[in-house]
Amino acid sequence: MAPVLHRLFLVGVLLVMGCGGLRRSLAEEGYLRQQLYDYSYDVPLDALWGEAVAVTARAASAKEWTEGTRSAEGVRTFSVNFPGAKTEPLGETGLLVRGWEAEGRSHLHIFRVSQRRPPPPSDLGSRAEDLEMKVLERFRPEDARRFQEGAKQAGQRAP
Secondary structure, eight states: OHHHHHHHHHHHHHHHHHHHHHHHHHHHHHHHHHHHTTOEESSOHHHHHHHHHHHHHHHTTOSOEEEEEEOTTSOEEEEEEOTTGGGOOSSEEEEEEEEEEETTEEEEEEEEEETTBOOOTTOGGGBOHHHHHHHHHHHOHHHHHHHHHHHHHHHHHOO
16 A cells, blocks of 8 residues: 555656646746737848748748738738648648838737638737747847746746
8 A cells, every 4th residue: 555655646746846847838938928929129120021031931841831922001921831731630730920010110920820720910829939039039139038037037936
């Protein structure tokens, strides 16, 4: 009986430790999402756009992508499919980049696309914070550093 209780105790400790790591990761991700939600750059969209497209294409190991478009309102879009995405009906199938200028500042959002449908712009859960942070590091390294430090602190404070 004692060995069984001992093993159950060890399993419980491992589960609690694993859940703590998951909570920390979710807290860090949530903090970055919040900081990037409506971040705007004082960089021309043309410069920002080129870097965003390059980061996205590299992340997807893309050999094929949909050429970017620009709407009448000036919103640019670029999408790339993951290799082999056609064979996997569920899960992520690619990335979508949206960029626009408003009030003299540039805005950029990168989304993870599931089931070949672009997410609504308000869907925070589909934002690719890791890729947006790479673009931010390129143009505003001090903000990127501050966001990463804040995310680390948020993870440490996670219950």
